[in-house]
Every structure is written in structure tokens, then in C-alpha cells.
Amino acid sequence: CGFHLRKGVNLPADLGPLRVVSTSRYSPLAEALSQALERSGAVPAPHPVDVVPQPDDAQSDIAPPAEASAPVAPPAPVATLNIRKERWGSIPAAIDARGRAQELTLRYAVEFDLLRADGSVLVPRQVVELARNYVTVPTQDIGTDSEQEILAKEMRRDMVASIMRRIDAALQATGPVGGETALPADTTPGTPVEQPAEQPAGQSMPPPTP
């Protein structure tokens, strides 16, 4: 019926060393992603430069005092996978007749893009959003937090898989060798991303209404 083994799509040979950069340095996602990229053939950027955390995009309007932060050697230009935004969220997916949350949705969204060393776009900026549901029983509420921690750990692993798959898909779209034609950078942030919710190892996507 026409199915054949998937042929691998490797990172373009001319990509050079690759570094994963995240706005928050305490995010295990960046670490997991760089290991996944290494496994799929990427050359890790040499001496990883200490990432000066730029203030998160959702920086409130109070500004940090101008403190002479240690001058950081400008990182040599290498290809970088930028994790622009990373947000966790938990909203009630269903409430009971007394207004108590019966089912919660844990949501995890990451915005990323992949730029070549010269700054040109290899994978356009896009958002991957995962959602997992779990039931809470108000009168017997033991274990809800630990369930959420387990789900969060799994969602991080799935997020790495989803981002890798998005990179593969984008590279496939531009042809095996790092295509010269720039990717159609249509998914700029803010514009509706076609993929409403990424569903790797599919979990029931909750009805988005609380």
C-alpha cells in the first residue's frame, strides 16, 4: 500500500556546530534538546558560552536596575536553536455541580526557531503546545500533585520529540540538503499557527472551554 521505511532527514551538512539557547537558564528543555540533536547527528557547539538570560519577553514594566553584568565574550556565530518562550499553564477542563474543578488540563507551550550561523532562518518561529488531562477528586485529593509532576516530566520528553519532528518536517519541506530557498516564514508569532495543538503520543485534547 505504498508505505516504505522513512528515510532519515539529517541536519544540513553546512549547518556547522549547533547550540541550544533558552531565555531561562533553569530550563531542562534546552539540555534535553541539545542531547536529542546530538543523537541525530548535530555537532554540539564547542565551549558552551554562559548564556546571559535576557529578560523573559513577558517582562513586567518594572525594569531591573542597570547592573554592570559580567562582560560575556560575544559567542562566536554558530547555528542556534532558540527557545523563545516556554510557559506552563493549568486550567480547569471541567467543574462539578459545586463549582469545584473535576478535571484539569496541564498545558505546556514552547516557541522556538532554528537559525543558521549567519542568522538566516532554517526553521521559522513557531509554537508547539501540548496538553494532558488529569482527574482530581475533591474529597480524595491524594496524589494530584504527584500525577501532575509525572505528566510534566512526560510532557517535557514529548516536547523534545515534537520539536525534533517539527525540525525534520521543516527540513523535509526544504529538500534533503539545506535548501537554499528560505523556508516560507509564514508562521510568524502571533499569527494563528495552523497546528492548534500538537498531539505527538496523542492525549485526549480537552475541550478548550473550562
Add this chain to the structure above:
Amino acid sequence: RSTDRSQPMDIQAGHQSGSVDYSQPTTLSDGVKIDQGTLHIDADRAVISFRNGEASQAVLTGNQAVLKQQMDDGSPMTATADRIDYDMLADVVVLTGNYTVTTQRGSTSGQRLTYNLKSGQVDSGGQDGGRVKMRILPKSQRTQN
């Protein structure tokens, strides 16, 4: 200064032509300098006409003729223009052609200006079109020069 009127006026010029008895206007050229008290005039050409033995009018032209004078309050005034008509009897100066008058308070520029030295009355612009521009320096900069 109004006291300049009573000062001796000496005139220098590269070349002079005119009649001794002052019946004909005298034409000075090749760099004219006129000094009378605090009044100093530099011009390329000057035509001075006389009336009953007194210099009554001077028409100075040049690639920007220059007239410098100290006001009664001691502050300097400089006027430059393509042509300066100085009616000494009426004490009126008419500047025409890209004139600029610079005083301690600022500068005024335009195409045509009549300046009554006695009354300090200034009139400019109007009939021949062309905008008049005046720049008033802020108080802080006035005291310097």
C-alpha cells in the same frame, strides 16, 4: 550710537572719482571703508551724494556690504546685505537683497528692511514678497556675546 553723528567720518577707498565741489556724487570702489565713531562700513562700491556740503546719502553695494554699529546700550549690531542705502539726513538705512541684521538678542533676515536709526523702527518684507525670519536667542545665550 546716536553720538556717532558728531564724530569725524573718514572714508578710504581703492579708487575715487567725483567732483571736488561735491556737486556730483562721489563713487568709491575697490574696497570701501567708512568709519564714523562706532559706525564701520565695508563695501565693494559706494556712491556718496552730498547736499550743501554735507554727505546726505550713501549707496553701498558689494558681495554683501557690511554695516557695523554699536547701539546706545553698547550692544553691537551688524547688518549685511547686497545693497545698503544710508540716508544720513533722515537717519534711515534700507537694506535690500538677502539682508541679515544680527544683534545681541538674535538675528533677522529677509529680502528688504528699512531701519530708522533714530527711532529704532524696523520694517521688512511686504511688497516684494520673500519671507522675513527672526531668531531670538534664549536669555542664557544673550549675555555671552
Add this chain to the structure above:
Amino acid sequence: DDDMQPNWGLCPVGDAVPAFPETQPAPAPATDAQATDTGAANAGLVDANAGATQAPAKTGPKLTSEQRLQLPTDISGDQISGIEGSDTTFSGHVVLTRGDQFLATDHLTSNSETGNYSADGSVRYQDSGIRLVAKSAEGNQDQDTHQLDDVRYQLISRRGNGGAERAEMHGSDGKLYGSTYSTCPPDDRRWELRAKQIDIDTDSGMGVAHDATLRVGKVPVLYVPWFTFPIDNRRRTGLLYPTIGSSSRNGFDWRQPIYFNLAPNYDLTLTPRYMSDRGLQLGTEFRYLLPHGRGTLDMDYLPSDKLTDRERDEEIAQGIPEDNRRVDNRGMFRFDATQDLSDHWQARSSLVWISDPRYLEDASNNVNGLTAFRLKSTVGIFGNGRYWQAGISAERPVLADYTLAERNLPYGRLPRLFAEWEQPFGKHFVAGVDTELVRFQHNDSDLLPGGSRFDLKPYVSMPFEGDSWFATPTLAWRYTGYRLDDDLANKLGGNASPSRSLPIASFDAGMYFDRDMDVRGHGFIQTLEPRIFYLYAPYRDQTDLPLFDTRAMTFSWGSLFRDNSFTGADRQTNANQVTVALSSRFLRQSDGFEKLVLNLGQIRYFDPPQVSTNSTIPAERSQSRWVADATYAVNDRWSMNGSYQWDPTDKRQYLASFSTRYLIGEDGVANLGYRYRRDVLEQADLSFLYPINASWSLVGRYYYSFYRNPSTGDEPGLLEGIAGVQWDSCCLAVRVVARRYVQNRSGDMNNAIQFEVELKGLGSGGADTRSRLRRAILGYDRDDLYLIPPASVGVDNDALDDDAPDTLP
């Protein structure tokens, strides 16, 4: 949550006071030699090209009045006459410029000695804060004071315009006498603020109206003796917009936040709030930002809440236990902060305290505020590095639901130490260990004695992967040991230090097939991804182990690939089973976008699971429920997804959920959802924001529960109903929303008709329906849908700080 910016989309293009031609392009400094043909020969006051958009005309940088005094003043005109050193009169298209100030008139008399000037004949004035036209003007350049008569003005950095009989400008302060202010275009005055005097301070960006009457249409709606409003959007000390409302519970409700901009990196907001039926409440919020940390401290205090006495007898009648009842002096404390300690370690806190379990219920005014029945107060130090993560934290649950009791709460983890290490060695060998040491202590420790638990799980796995396949065997050993308090030990058979250890082996393998497809002319790649997951774990008798943080995980697609079906270490399932699962994706060839994802999977048990959290042994079964999920993006406006679980053993469905979302036009949305979970819930939810045209739109929600639960007495019924209509225009929006929602824990419904008039740019009077609708109808605010999820909406039980970079507390 952050308030939505007013939407000026419906406003006509063009300014209330069109930009002056002379100021476009920026008035080049009048050099003496420049031929001064301003070209604006039109004598008419209002400029013809109405096309100037709202963008502020180029007027040069914003200058304070001190800076202005340092700059020269340039005046130009067709004609000049006057006495040198005293009054000079300009006439004919007179233009006066100084820094960002621009004045144009027909006739100007100026005295350069005294600095006085007077201008009449279609006066036009503009600086970086305001632009106005007037009949005449006079003033003094040296003191930078100006007085103008019969004025029509427009603010530059914000949408606001109006008129005044007389305007006095002194440096950056302006006083408008007999003035009006509105954000509506002059010819379409939906609302207008009329004041005897409006003071405008462009430096501080504030306007103060005295003796102001507010007119909506022609009707005077409100008289306010004194009223401040911002004329630009900077942070500044002063009053913020008051919110005024009324409700059956609070009576007349007036909140007046006062903002103290203490320093560039910390500020304080005091919010005195008067509620006629409850008393005076003071809310404080202190925010700080350090180079390596930030935090927010919130404290609310409501001494002697009248609601407590008023409903005390009703509480007694309902038989609510003593410590769940409302207290007299009520309050809430909350401290959320993060502080970077080093490159790898960060301290995080989200401490919360409420005076009584009913505090949140009485503070909320919508159904989403009610959902939190438990809060978690936690503080800890967390670290992560290249191959490891670790942390030490203390967590304590806080009861927020008077129908429950402390015993329903989970154990506190005081403290909890955890560490996870996983390191690859070469391409095909990974070693790691997960370990945790926790001291469990319950709020009600006599009823539920605690103990401490040590859980250690070292593991090795060997990942092999090619382009189209992967195979990962993993071998782990899990040891869990306890030190139980005596009462708990006696309850569980006397052993104070039970333990359990067992090996866990798993083998995860999968393959990837794909083929090119053509659907209606579009190239697609369909993938087929079979996957198996074998799990082996011997049975261990665990009846003598306590249940501190363990219950069965919600069965879902993830359960098919997990090595334990319980949420905590107190139980480890026995297993000799294999999961068979198949996923298929349809990727668009042009950009790799996933159009359709299908998943189907099930566990086949060779030995049935026998470990459970209650005394009964689970029924014999040879296969788990079938799990099926699907996500389909019909196009970029319409998406749908569903999931289904069916149990072949008892031939019953356990989960059936379907939801679809359709985006209507630019900002409309319709959501439809149905969800059935056996013995838990069965609900349907339809919500929409339907824009009929640019001005009118309908909002609605119908959230109905079909579920009947004899034990709790829950009956099928409406959970929330909303019907509303919105009328929107350039500067005025009116919303009328009828709502029926669950108001309190005893399930009483509350009907409320909310009427809101929003004077765009001035604030809104009446209930803040917009943020409430935003919670009820996901997508009401379009950016809730996309970039980043709406994070935690309302106070929910795990208080995830959506700004926390990533990790969970």
C-alpha cells in the same frame, strides 16, 4: 490578569485636530540662509489632507520646559515691523518654532526684550504633548507661559481630544477652562467629559478634571467633583482607574487603586476597597525586580467582615464545621518569588495563606474563581545541570473549600529532597538514578499520622535508533523504604519500617513508515508509526505500605508507556504486559504542518495487574481499555479533536470526548465540546463570540452537566449560562450580559444581569464583564488561543506562576 487594550479599530482615520502641514516634515531649524518658502499658502485653518493618520506628527523629541528655555526661538512671516529691542509685529503666515513647540498664526506681536508675545487670527499650536487650534493666543516665551482662547485640542501620545473656552499652558502643565474631553471623533460624540477645568501635565502624563459631568450621548450620566485620568501610558505614582460595581453579596463596591512608583525596579499598589455590605478592605501589592530575581507580595486585609455575622446562623444551619466557618477578620497573604542563587541553583517560593476556607469563594465573582478547592503553599531551592536535576522543598496544602475538611487534603511534604541524574555514555548506553527522600506530615496529624519515605531507582538503558526505527531496553531496580510514626505503623500491621524492592524491566521499540499522498492536489506525507512497549515487574505484597501521595493515574495514552500505573512510590504495579500502539500523521508537504494525527493503542496483560490502592484485588483482565485519540486541523480556522476509551473486558466506554473550535472572522470564535468520563462526569459546553457586524456581536455559553451522582446528590443541570450582546464603536462599547452560574459550594445558582458601559480610554463603569467573558469563552481574547496558553486562569490549586520560566514548583 492583564487588561485588554481598548480597540480603536472602528475609529475613522484622521485626527480630531489634523496635523499642521508646516510640521510635516519636521520643521527643519530655520537656518538664516534658507529660502523661507513654507509653501503652505493655504489660508484655511483646517488642512485639506484629512488623510493624516493618528500617528503623532513629527514634532521632534519630547522636551521639558527647562530644555525649551535653552533653545532659540525662530519666527518667520511675510512682513515684519516694529521697534528694535521692543515690540516687533509679524504678519502673514507667521510661524514661531522653538524645540518641539510650533505656533502658527496670521498676526504676531513679539517683544524680544520682555519675551511677551500675542497672536490672533487662526492660531495653531503644537508641541510633543498636545496639538490645538485657537482664535487667539498670548504669553511669554521666557517663562514659557501661553494663554489661548476658544481652543480645540488633541492629545498627541494618546487618543483624546476636546475643546476649551480658554487654555493656559505653563511649561508642561496645561489648564483648560470650560473644557471637554473625549476619545470620540469630534463629529461623532458618543460620550464626553465636560469640566469647569481640566489640568493636563504632559511631563507626568496625568489629567485632572474638576467639577466634571460625564455625558453619554446627550444624557449627563455622572457628576464627579474631581477625577484623574492618564493622558499617556507611563508608570507614574497616582490614582489608577477606580472600579465601581455592585453585587448582592458585597453591595456597593468601590475599589480605588493607588500606585506608588517607588523606584525603577520596585513599586507598590495600595487598593482600598469599600463594600457597603461587608466593610472596608485594604489590598497591598508590592512588586520588586532584582538583576537575578523578582517577586510579588500580596496582602489583603478585611477587618470585621459584615458577611461573617450576616450568614453565621446559615452556616450553623448548614452544619458547617467550626473551623471551616468564616472568621471575623479576614485576609489573604501571598508571596510568589524566584531568586537565582547560581548558574545552576534557583530559589522559588509561592507561599499562600488564607484566613478561612471561604475566603476565596467570597472574593471570587465568577465560576472560575471557585474551582480551587485546595491551595499549595510551597518554598524550595531547585537546581539543574547538564545531566542532573535536584531540589529541596517544603510544601503544605491549604484548604480552600468549606464543604471539605482538613482530612481530605493530601499530606504536606515537609521537607522533600529529590535528585534525578541521567547520563549517556557513548551513543548506546545511558545510566541514571531517580531518588527522593520525603517527610510526610498531615495538617491533621492525629487523624492521619505521617512518616518518611526513601525511594531509590537506579536504571540503565540502551537506546538504539536508526532513521526509521528505535529500540530501547531498560532495566531498573526500585527500592522504597519507610520510617513510620507509631500510630501509622500499628494501623498497617505493626512494622515501623516496611520496605519494598523489585526489578523493573521494559523494552520500548517502534518503526516509522511513510508514503507520499495527494489529497485534492495538495501533497501530503502520511506516516505510520507502530510501537510496542513491554513491561515486566514482579508482584510484591504492598498492603503494609502507607498511602502518602499515591493513587491510580488517570488512564490515558501516556499510561500505555509508563512503568508504574500509580502516581507515587507507595505502590509499584506488577506487570508482565506488552503495549501495542499505532500512530499515524498526515503532514502537509509544503511546510510539514500536521493536518491530522490518529493514535490507537492497548495493553495486553500476560499476568494481570494485582496491586491496587484499596483492599480489593482488581478484577482479572487480559487487556486494558482501547485508547484512541484524533486531532484534525480542517483549516487554519477550524480544528477538532476527540478521544475515546473502550474496555473490551466489560464492553463499556470509559471516556468519550469531542471538541471543535471555529474562528469566525477576525475576532469571533465558536467552541463546542462534549465530555463523558464513566462515574465522573458527562458534560456539554457550547460557547461563542459571534460578530454580526463591526459593531454588534453576540456572546453566549451553555455549559450543561448530564451527570447524576446519587452519592453526592449531583443532579443534571446548567453549570453556567451566558447570553449577551455587545455593541462596539470607536470610543464607546456597551455590553449587556445575562449570566447564570454556580455561585457557591452548595451549588446554588446565581442569576446576574451585568451592564457595562466602557468609555474607551477613560475606563469602564460597572462590572468588568470583559475579563469574565474571557475566562468563560476561550478565544474571546484571540491571543488567549495562540502564542502562549492562557496559563492559569483564576486561582487554581497548583498556582502555577505562568511567568515561572519553566519548571514546576
